Amino acid sequence: MSLTKYIIKRIVYSIGVLFGVSILIFVISNIVPGDPARMALGPRAPEWAVEDLRKEMNLDKPLVERYFLWLSDLMRGDLGESLRSRRPITKDIAEYLPASIEIIALSAFFMAVIGINLGRLSARFSGTWFDGVVRILSYTGIVTPAFVWAILFVLLFSYLIPIFPTTGRITPGLAAPPRITGMYIIDGLLTGNFRVALNAFWHIVLPSLALSMGGAAQAARMTRASMVDNAEKDYILAVRAYGVPNKLIYRRLLLKPSLVAPISIMALDIAALLGNAFLVELVFLYPGISRYGVEAMLNKDLFAIISVVLIIGIGYTIANVVIDVIIAHLDPRVRLGGAKSA
């Protein structure tokens, strides 16, 4: 199978899965006990208001019909109205999602760069003190939850040594850049507001670091393990016998085949990252999609909850496809159907 064909197959399958996800979320949100309209309006709202809202939310129709009504709205880009903000949910998402994309992209970057480099170096210097330090660090990274890192980082780098801001997206008083993508850093760079871009970047360093610690630790561990494994293989011994310098072997020959394992595990790390963002954005009072999701959850804002979960499901599915494509590129056996891609 060629790489293009593999990618197409993967995308088609993912679209099928996403349809399944839409059914799953819709069914779960509709079979829970209690009346969503009543929950949204609270126990003191008059009966007629609840009745009106039930009609508006199509709660008087059967489940299957409601699903298709919701799906056809979804296809037209209408996610319904938030019961709390009384605005179209698409508008809310357009406002909050870019902020989260910035954090998630930066943490994915940290995860890959820090993790793979630490792993690579500790494989090359395996058995030395450096290897030992990385091993302890990565164990700590794995067992410490992201929100605990978040609290520790705020204490250490915002209060004790005030380098980074504690909360928010941008320093109050500084005007947000004109909206192009909604991402302050990108918009700032595009419109030449370098100060704003830098300020926004400075705000997301700590949350992104907190989110990436677990994944980076995992990646370091996997990279080290698979490089040490591969270093014993015949082809490396052969090259070594020819007198190729160690540095070159590690950088040119060992790294690429050893990346398959850490990158595959990154799919799970990204799942953890998307979940942990709900807690970390709360710690940093960061106006992202996860914090919007938490507000929706605490207020039983049904359609907003469904929409946030769906958006995250879509994002995660895309991330999975990207990871699978990278792996197929690194390891031809996957796309040739020799090994099963999970």
Place this chain on the structure above:
Amino acid sequence: MRDSTVAIDISARSAYAERLKRAWYRFSRSKLSLLGLLMVASIIFIAIFAPVVTPYPEHAGAFVDFGNTMHPPSLEHPFGTDAMGRDILTRCFFAFRGALIMGIVVLAIVVPIGTAVGLFGGYFEGKWFSTIVMRVTDVFLAIPPLVLALAIAALLKPTLTNSMIAVCISWWPWYARLVYGMTVSVRNEPFVKAVELTGMNRFKIMFSEILPNHLGPILTKMTLDMGWVILTGASLSFVGLGEQPPTPALGTMVSDGAKYLPTYWWISVFPALMIVIIILSFNLLGDGIREMLTSGE
């Protein structure tokens, strides 16, 4: 005749004892595994005997002492006191109870369900019903588990039971996928083909011939997952969707304390540290079990 059966019996038993002894040897070779076992045992001990081992058991409920609020860590209150004047060490130790119950109940529900689904899907791989079951599993796996658990918990009333339900719904697919993969890989092995030829009941083949091969990895994953399930429970209560006050929950304590950073840091740092210790303990133990099961073969 009788003598020989007795002899077999004894040797079988001593062989079993011998295997246990070797397993323990492999496990105890690593100091870290022993440390993990000791830490897990202490956590369970503390949870069970919380009213006895904590200095102020009455602080575990809706206790208020405005004369003693926000005390920093001291000999009297090793972890300090919170905004209600309650001893944080006491509340942490009592919170171990909910955490352990969460982990045990969730795994007791999720492991059998996930294992059965995975066995079924793997054994009948290629048949249409297996395909449907595994596709449904894929759909569950397409949503990050914590996000799914948060959404479900949000739709239910915030209680410990409901957060366990929420975690269960998002956790079983991971076991289904693990067992599915292992089952597919042994499904065409000669030993399976051989029992199939004897005409053995298929369910019996799945559960008594195939399943025993998977018990090691399942046990390892369960031990590691104890920590992760407890963390998910703590994450739910951190957001405010878990067990409600005044019952102590580690996640709630961390998020409440976060409001008082940085001056009253101990209110959130110690409960957070307890979460880390719980995860660390089960990870060390799980790694030890993995080592024990894989190194001797």
